Amino acid sequence: MxxxxxxxxxxxxxxxxxxxxxxxxxxxxxxxxxxxxxxxxxYNMWALQGIEFVVTQLKSMVLTLGLIDLRLTVEQAVLLSRLEEEYQIQKWGNVEWAHDYELQELRARTAAGALFVHLCSESTTVKHKLLQE
Structure with a gap:
């Protein structure tokens, strides 16, 4: 591109x-x-557990991989996963205590799952230098 x-x-x-x-x-x-x-x-087994958790939240493997690959933000992925619900809210109105709570909970769960995948996928190496006197 x-x-x-x-x-x-x-x-x-x-x-x-x-x-x-x-x-x-x-x-x-x-x-x-x-x-x-x-x-x-x-991915290792722990990261796969995190991916499964995020797929369960978003109901989409495509959105999950887009999020894990940093192509989407948590907010974008959650919004795309809730297109039908957002349409219904625009048409019929928002029940603040219910819809807002569900949205924030879904964002938190999705962010936690994505963070878990990234943390389980990271690798670090520590090298110790020998001190010469």
Whole structure:
């Protein structure tokens, strides 16, 4: 992409993501499945637990990977995961004590899960220098 901009999500992995109007969802090409399996296998078991937690919160693997890859902020990922709810709130109104609480709780859980994944995926090395007298 021009200007050194990062590639959008599907292009980073070189996969195709289909759409569907069925409850069964789109069919996934074998290559897409292989790439995602390979990518997820690069995480340790703790990080995978965190990814599963975030997927459960956002109800989307695509949004979760976008968040983990730092392509989306927590606020963006949560907003995208709640599109239908946001539409209903605009149409019918906001129940402040319920909708606002749910939104803040979802943001907190999503942020905690993403932070957990990043912390479990980090590696640090400490080198000690020998002191010469």
């Amino acid at each position: 021009p200007g050194g901009m990062p590639k959008p999500f599907p292009f980073r992995y070189g996969i195709e993501i289909g759409s569907s109007t069925s409850i069964m969802g789109p069919s996934m090409p074998a290559r897409t499945r292989e790439v995602l399996i390979s990518h997820l296998a690069s």
